[in-house]
Amino acid sequence: MVKRQFPKPRDLMPLMQFKKPEFNARTRRLASATSIDDLRTIAKRVTPKAPFDYTDGAAEGEISLSRARQAFQDIEFHPSVLRDVSNVDTTREVLGKVSAMPFGIAPTGFTRMMQTEGERAGATAAEAAGIPFSLSTMGTTSIEDVAAAAPNGRNWFQLYMWADRERSLALVDRAAAAGYDTLMVTVDTPVGGARLRDVKNGFSIPPALTPKTVLNALPRPAWWINFLTTEPLAFASLDRWSGTVAALIDTMFDPTVGPDEVKYIRETWKGKLVVKGIQSVADARLAVELGADAIVLSNHGGRQLDRAPIPFHLLPSVVREVGTETEVHLDTGIMNGADIVASVAMGARFTLIGRAYLYGLMAGGRPGVDRTIAILSEEIRRTMKLLGVATLDELEPGHVTQLARLMPMAQPMADAVAAVPTKKAPVRKAPASTSAATVTAAAAAKAPAAKKAAAATASAAAQTATKKAPAQTAAAKVAGATTAAPKKLAAKKATMPKPTPDADDAADAAE
Numbered sequence: 001m002v003k004r005q006f007p008k009p010r011d012l013m014p015l016m017q018f019k020k021p022e023f024n025a026r027t028r029r030l031a032s033a034t035s036i037d038d039l040r041t042i043a044k045r046v047t048p049k050a051p052f053d054y055t056d057g058a059a060e061g062e063i064s065l066s067r068a069r070q071a072f073q074d075i076e077f078h079p080s081v082l083r084d085v086s087n088v089d090t091t092r093e094v095l096g097k098v099s100a101m102p103f104g105i106a107p108t109g110f111t112r113m114m115q116t117e118g119e120r121a122g123a124t125a126a127e128a129a130g131i132p133f134s135l136s137t138m139g140t141t142s143i144e145d146v147a148a149a150a151p152n153g154r155n156w157f158q159l160y161m162w163a164d165r166e167r168s169l170a171l172v173d174r175a176a177a178a179g180y181d182t183l184m185v186t187v188d189t190p191v192g193g194a195r196l197r198d199v200k201n202g203f204s205i206p207p208a209l210t211p212k213t214v215l216n217a218l219p220r221p222a223w224w225i226n227f228l229t230t231e232p233l234a235f236a237s238l239d240r241w242s243g244t245v246a247a248l249i250d251t252m253f254d255p256t257v258g259p260d261e262v263k264y265i266r267e268t269w270k271g272k273l274v275v276k277g278i279q280s281v282a283d284a285r286l287a288v289e290l291g292a293d294a295i296v297l298s299n300h301g302g303r304q305l306d307r308a309p310i311p312f313h314l315l316p317s318v319v320r321e322v323g324t325e326t327e328v329h330l331d332t333g334i335m336n337g338a339d340i341v342a343s344v345a346m347g348a349r350f351t352l353i354g355r356a357y358l359y360g361l362m363a364g365g366r367p368g369v370d371r372t373i374a375i376l377s378e379e380i381r382r383t384m385k386l387l388g389v390a391t392l393d394e395l396e397p398g399h400v401t402q403l404a405r406l407m408p409m410a411q412p413m414a415d416a417v418a419a420v421p422t423k424k425a426p427v428r429k430a431p432a433s434t435s436a437a438t439v440t441a442a443a444a445a446k447a448p449a450a451k452k453a454a455a456a457t458a459s460a461a462a463q464t465a466t467k468k469a470p471a472q473t474a475a476a477k478v479a480g481a482t483t484a485a486p487k488k489l490a491a492k493k494a495t496m497p498k499p500t501p502d503a504d505d506a507a508d509a510a511e
């Protein structure tokens, strides 16, 4: 029988913890967010449908994006215990300079339409956190204004090679003059992907005031007040645009871009060169031969080719092929610091966040981006400690298993890939994926290389029961060797290739 008594005021006092109420709604809602998913929920509530969908959506059935996120959710971590993890070091050297965290902010277009602080919020938050910020060719703040907003930040410029070559190269010159240390050439956009949500929403620049958008604006007055009372949208690269996003994209993307353009930029640009949008081992090899200091395995956040390879699955085979010659970076699908830890364990030198940053931006401008970075950083530190590692270099493939329908698929994926003979992939051959995780038995029957990879996968899966401790895996060496200087092309003078006349009316007119 429980004996009851009257509570004494003395006993009640420690239980009473009345917090000072927070009157600032933005601070209150950001403080309530404990994950990137929470920031997404807030972003959806406070942003009109068209810009939210532009950010949140992907191409066609949005299968690439959901698969990429699912791949991260379907990993199993293998921790080690009894390690001193009182202090963890999350710093990473990337392209010759130290980043405080193993992630940076990916380039995104039209950012000030999502939230009026746009790129300034991203660049200054990145500067404060000691991580790189990438400005898109389609950014809505000029190259110079971003540099002025974050003068001590590490700013990278992302280039789309337009049909109008002169204009593209003028941007490269401006980025160099403004002190950007890295040029990131995106190569996965010969044409725009089919972003069906934008088509349905009639998404345009500037946003059109139709009865539908006005109705949608009513519960979101702050967004409209901000939009209408701050400086008009300025583009990093355009004076102005008035039309649909799809039409702008089609004007800017050029389906004739080939290796010669990248080679030319390599010879022109003095800083670090990153090729973004690599989706096969063969193209990773091609980018290295063109002189890339880093490649980004990316399917553009699922916004281009739907059902594209999952970058996280492609990672081990690409690291094995080119990891000693160039830095291998990765994006698409990152929603948690643990996704970044898993990517580093599987051999990524660095990662980029797109939507995770934009959800924070939409949820609360600059403080919202700070919150994104804080959430991911805390998740990274906590995951490392729970895995029993004190530095990023201690992470290795043995810390991660990719599960398929909750069954071990290969232990780890990289073990399977390590068993594949180191045959150099021919440049520009059909982009048959050699990722062990994606090779199917049917494909194996057709392609000899895939057959070997599938056999390796099967044998690795068979070894699952006799799993080695992380520190003993041979594949760790494969993933660890990612930092060597890239092999440069022999300095060979190239002239800037011109687009074909019928593919580029604008360039014709300029000539």
Ligand SMILES: Cc1cc2nc3c(=O)[nH]c(=O)nc-3n(C[C@H](O)[C@H](O)[C@H](O)COP(=O)(O)O)c2cc1C
Residues within 6 Å of the ligand: 054, 055, 056, 106, 107, 108, 109, 136, 137, 138, 139, 158, 186, 276, 298, 299, 300, 301, 302, 303, 331, 332, 333, 334, 352, 353, 354, 355, 356, 358
């Ligand atoms: C709204 C939005 C706009 C984007 N604009 C660009 C762009 O202008 N240039 C580019 O190279 N990539 C662009 N991307 C792709 C990102 O750089 C990055 O590859 C992608 O967002 C990573 O996937 P995640 O959003 O799942 O992190 C964009 C992505 C989003 C979500």
